[in-house]
Amino acid sequence: MTGEFILETRDLTKEFKGFTAVDRVNLKVRRGSIHALIGPNGAGKTTVFNLLTKFLAPTSGGILYKGQDITAEAPGHVAQKGIIRSFQISAVFPNLTVLENVRVALQRKLGTSFHFWQSEKTLDQLNSRAMELLEQVDLTQFAALTAGELPYGRKRALEIATTLAMDPELMLLDEPTQGMGHEDVGRVVELIRKVAANRTVLMVEHNMSVVANLSSTITVLQRGAVLAEGPYETVSKDPRVLEAYVGSEDAHG
Amino acid sequence: MSLSKTGVLYIAVLALACAAPFIGGYPLFLMKCLCFALFACAFNLLIGFTGLLSFGHAMFFGMAAYIAAHSAKVWGWTPEVAIIAATLGSAALGYVTGWLAVRRQGIYFAMITLALSQMVYFFCVQAPFTYAEDGIQSVPRGKLFGVISLADDRVMYYFVLAIFVFGYWMIHRIIHSPFGQVLKSIRENEPRALSLGYEVHKYKLLAFVLSAALAGMAGATKALALGLATLTDVQWQMSGEVVLMTLLGGMGTIAGPVVGSTIIIAMQNYLSGFGSWVTIIMGATFVVCVLAFRRGIVGELQHFLKSRSNKA
Ligand SMILES: Nc1ncnc2c1ncn2[C@@H]1O[C@H](COP(=O)(O)OP(=O)(O)OP(=O)(O)O)[C@@H](O)[C@H]1O
Ligand SMILES: [Mg+2]
Numbered sequence: 001m002t003g004e005f006i007l008e009t010r011d012l013t014k015e016f017k018g019f020t021a022v023d024r025v026n027l028k029v030r031r032g033s034i035h036a037l038i039g040p041n042g043a044g045k046t047t048v049f050n051l052l053t054k055f056l057a058p059t060s061g062g063i064l065y066k067g068q069d070i071t072a073e074a075p076g077h078v079a080q081k082g083i084i085r086s087f088q089i090s091a092v093f094p095n096l097t098v099l100e101n102v103r104v105a106l107q108r109k110l111g112t113s114f115h116f117w118q119s120e121k122t123l124d125q126l127n128s129r130a131m132e133l134l135e136q137v138d139l140t141q142f143a144a145l146t147a148g149e150l151p152y153g154r155k156r157a158l159e160i161a162t163t164l165a166m167d168p169e170l171m172l173l174d175e176p177t178q179g180m181g182h183e184d185v186g187r188v189v190e191l192i193r194k195v196a197a198n199r200t201v202l203m204v205e206h207n208m209s210v211v212a213n214l215s216s217t218i219t220v221l222q223r224g225a226v227l228a229e230g231p232y233e234t235v236s237k238d239p240r241v242l243e244a245y246v247g248s249e250d251a252h253g
Numbered sequence: 254m255s256l257s258k259t260g261v262l263y264i265a266v267l268a269l270a271c272a273a274p275f276i277g278g279y280p281l282f283l284m285k286c287l288c289f290a291l292f293a294c295a296f297n298l299l300i301g302f303t304g305l306l307s308f309g310h311a312m313f314f315g316m317a318a319y320i321a322a323h324s325a326k327v328w329g330w331t332p333e334v335a336i337i338a339a340t341l342g343s344a345a346l347g348y349v350t351g352w353l354a355v356r357r358q359g360i361y362f363a364m365i366t367l368a369l370s371q372m373v374y375f376f377c378v379q380a381p382f383t384y385a386e387d388g389i390q391s392v393p394r395g396k397l398f399g400v401i402s403l404a405d406d407r408v409m410y411y412f413v414l415a416i417f418v419f420g421y422w423m424i425h426r427i428i429h430s431p432f433g434q435v436l437k438s439i440r441e442n443e444p445r446a447l448s449l450g451y452e453v454h455k456y457k458l459l460a461f462v463l464s465a466a467l468a469g470m471a472g473a474t475k476a477l478a479l480g481l482a483t484l485t486d487v488q489w490q491m492s493g494e495v496v497l498m499t500l501l502g503g504m505g506t507i508a509g510p511v512v513g514s515t516i517i518i519a520m521q522n523y524l525s526g527f528g529s530w531v532t533i534i535m536g537a538t539f540v541v542c543v544l545a546f547r548r549g550i551v552g553e554l555q556h557f558l559k560s561r562s563n564k565a
Contacts, residue, residue, distance in 0.1 A: 053448060055444065055447075074452065075447045075448070076447060076450055076451060076452035076453070077450075077452075079447070079448055079449060079450035079451075080450040084448060084449070084450075085448050087444065087445065087448075091442055091444065091445040091448075092442070092445075093437070093438045093441035093442050093445065094441055094442075095437070095441055096434075096437060096438065096441065100434065103434075104434055104435065104438045104446075104449065105449050107431060107434060107435070108449070108450055108451065110431070112431045113431050113432060113434075113435050113451070113456075114432055114455075114456070114459060115430060115431050115432055116426070116427045116430045116432040116433065116459070116463065117426060117427075117430065118430050118431055118432075119426070119429065119430065120429045120430055120431060120433065120434055122431060123431055123434065162445075162449070166449060166450065
């Protein structure tokens with residue numbers, strides 16, 4: 001039985017020492033959709049991601065993934081169930097090669113990740129799959145470089161390739177185009193569209209043209225609470241949303 | 254440096270190590286160097302390749318020294334059995350310590366390891382079998398496999414060298430294994446490793462146990478080689494010394510700790526005439542080294558060779 005929603009939150013709340021960063025959020029992410037989470041700086045978007053991936057424990061409320069309560073799971077287990085996130089600040093393994101970055105993600109499935117007595121050459125069987133993933137993000141020519149040497153936009157692409165290597169059912173992308181030049185943004189948009197073909201994507205994004213371009217549903221957060229929800233056409237005309245963005249420096253797009 | 258060049262270098266160093274007692278090397282000194290080199294390599298497995306700073310590694314080194322000394326002297330166990338028993342003992346101690354420490358980050362991790370090693374130290378001060386201030390003295394080296402007498406310093410030296418080579422090879426293997434890849438990714442970016450489904454504390458725990466076991470192997474070997482297990486081996490200064498050795502040689506390089514520990518042991522040995530000035534000279538050397546070569550001696554060397562080959 002597959003439900004309509006892959007992910008649901010029930011009154012999800014996170015308080016930091018009396019300050020409510022996430023306030024009774026009820027999110028429903030439709031299976032197979034690209035869902036955007038937007039809102040001014042400090043609205044609580046990254047905190048929602050941290051709650052969903054169990055990097056933070058919620059103060060109250062619950063999280064359902066594929067109808068199953070995952071509120072009490074450990075972060076590693078949530079990832080193993082198919083929820084994979086990227087980070088707002090580029091998260092590569094800087095001293096591993098580009099190829100190794102992707103391979104580390106593929107490696108767990110071999111079941112040899114605790115084998116300290118085996119040679120790492122046994123991982124070479126994953127190289128061709130890793131190269132395929134790098135090809136999807138146009139990074140094949142950089143495979144042997146250490147990841148730290150890549151320019152910023154390429155690092156973000158590598159991060160997406162690493163996330164894809166996990167073959168996630170639900171991808172959480174935290175500002176995938178942040179800090180990118182115009183061309184890189186276009187490339188990442190196409191990439192997200194491509195990879196979203198057979199999975200669900202929940203993304204935080206400030207760039208409104210990216211949001212308008214990709215997502216079928218938008219949830220607007222403000223001061224931790226859901227302000228509005230719906231398709232771009234409705235949300236972008238909602239007076240409350242316009243007001244929330246007035247005076248906020250993020251009102252680009 | 255290409256792989257074959259590294260191979261040639263290893264063979265040359267090994268040949269030199271084999272010849273050392275015949276070309277003027279003093280076996281007791283050489284054995285001490287090898288034991289501390291292994292200790293530092295074991296420590297480096299944590300700080301250099303997992304990113305965990307343990308400030309209590311003396312407990313594994315020292316506890317193993319006591320176990321080996323006691324079992325060889327009082328129970329009359331053969332040296333290889335005594336060393337294996339001590340190594341397993343350290344691994345078990347490492348499991349308990351690691352279990353308590355690996356969920357903590359950064360300085361808290363270091364503090365917990367320090368606190369536990371202090372507990373082990375006070376236990377050793379009190380426990381009757383350690384003979385407190387005197388330590389366990391004149392530990393017999395016994396007969397290897399009950400057959401080969403190790404009483405001769407040169408024979409013992411080759412036994413120690415074999416243990417060192419085995420330990421070094423183990424560490425090399427661990428670093429270049431599927432497990433080692435995960436360790437490196439944890440060191441580089443722990444949240445990312447976690448988000449890729451790795452339960453990072455389990456990996457850290459295994460790394461900790463392996464490091465403790467190898468540190469124990471070094472301590473046990475030292476106790477048999479020098480015939481002595483004392484409180485010095487479990488004291489916090491020893492934990493500090495191994496940090497120093499590793500940083501000096503270059504953490505995260507596989508050969509660095511060997512170089513660092515050899516320099517420090519040599520300095521302690523040859524400068525002992527200066528009395529308490531040794532500590533000050535060592536401190537000054539350390540400060541200079543940290544300021545001049547941040548990557549440690551081997552680290553800087555590798556960096557230099559790499560940048561030169563990049564230019565060429
Ligand atoms: N670990 C924490 N401890 C205390 N406060 C926190 C913590 N993490 C986040 N906050 C606070 O919670 C609020 C929401 O932060 P969050 O990072 O979720 O915002 P965001 O919507 O992702 O913003 P941005 O668009 O700038 O990325 C902020 O006021 C932040 O200071
Ligand atoms: Mg954020």
